[in-house]
Amino acid sequence: MxxxxxxxxxxxxxxxxxxxxxxxxxxxxxxxxxxxxxxxxxxxxxxxxxxxxxxxxxxxxxxxxxxxxxxxxxxxxxxTLPGRPVEAPAWSGFPLGARRADGAAVARATVAWEAPPTGHAEALGVAPARPTLVHRYWSASADGRELRAAVTSFSAVVLAEVEELGRYRDRADGTGAAELRRAYDWMRRAGLTLHHRDTITRIAGAPSVRVVRRVHDQHARPLEITELVMDAQEDVLVYEFTVPAAV
The missing domain is CATH 1.10.10.10 (Winged helix-like DNA-binding domain superfamily/Winged helix DNA-binding domain)
Incomplete structure (x- = not known):
């Protein structure tokens, strides 16, 4: 070059x-x-x-x-941008299971433009082989024992309506670091009301749980699906909540 x-x-x-x-x-x-x-x-x-x-x-x-x-x-x-600092997320950040940046844990995140994992395509209403933006997150506690791994697939709807996410398509090579912690705030600023449904299931024979998050908007359109596996000891729990769009 x-x-x-x-x-x-x-x-x-x-x-x-x-x-x-x-x-x-x-x-x-x-x-x-x-x-x-x-x-x-x-x-x-x-x-x-x-x-x-x-x-x-x-x-x-x-x-x-x-x-x-x-x-x-x-x-x-x-x-060192002048004016107001970038606002903190209005509530829990992205992705599901992400740790706070306190320096006590090791974490990495990447994005790739590729076919979504098995099961994600159906949840998003897209053809199985059709590529989309896929985000991967991994972290370990300071002692290296508590592990978390999350995979998120975004729908065509959210990529088209949320400019900040759409920009990642051309640079999603699966290797560079990705900072999407404000993804839910970006969605809200785009006028989307976020309805979450999180299902938590204990993994048999392992001290871990799997959490599956599905996010829809006020028109019941799928926005993203996340699968998180983390060290824990919990029974199955399903809960839902809605985050209104920013006004």
Whole structure:
């Protein structure tokens, strides 16, 4: 991939490529792609994410740093956007079973554009082989014993109506880190009322439970399905609740 310089220009946009990347990155930061105070991905990952060279990413970061929108220290770069910080989720975050970011646990999350797992396609009302956005989450407690693994498949409806989720399609390669903790707030801001139905089942012969969450909107359209397996000792429990759309 050719390296860019401050004098290189994007043939389609008529502006330096690094400035366009700076603008796109700033937009993602304002959308909450990286929570306030958390480090940005490294230059190599950002270069892969935007499909440009590391030098172009480095120049884009320099623009944001110069404008006071980015700060860099020994731990890396993080956003310093003016105004109100990105609001915390109005209630439980995404995905089901996600731990709070307290530094005491190890966690990772990725997204891929692929056919959903067995059973998810039927729940979402799509053809079995039709690809969609699939989110995977894994975490372990500080001592490494309490494990959680969740797989979420999103419907075509929610990807079409929730802009923040739809943007992930073109960069869902299954390898890069994904920050979707505000997914339910994004859905509510898009005018969707969220109806959850969580089914909790004990896994025979194992100290674990499986939780299946199905989310529909006010029109009974499926939005997502999540399967979570976590260490616990519980009997079957089914509960439902509704989260109104943001006003």
């Amino acid at each position: 050719a390296r860019t310089t401050p004098h290189d220009h994007s043939p389609t946009e008529g502006e330096p490529l690094y400035r366009r990347i700076a603008t796109e990155l700033l937009g993602e930061l304002r959308d909450g792609a990286v929570p306030p105070g958390e480090r940005l991905p490294g230059e190599r990952r950002l270069a892969r994410h935007f499909g440009v060279s590391r030098e172009t990413v480095r120049q884009a970061l320099r623009v944001l740093r110069r404008d006071g929108l980015l700060a860099t220290d020994r731990r890396g770069s993080h956003a």
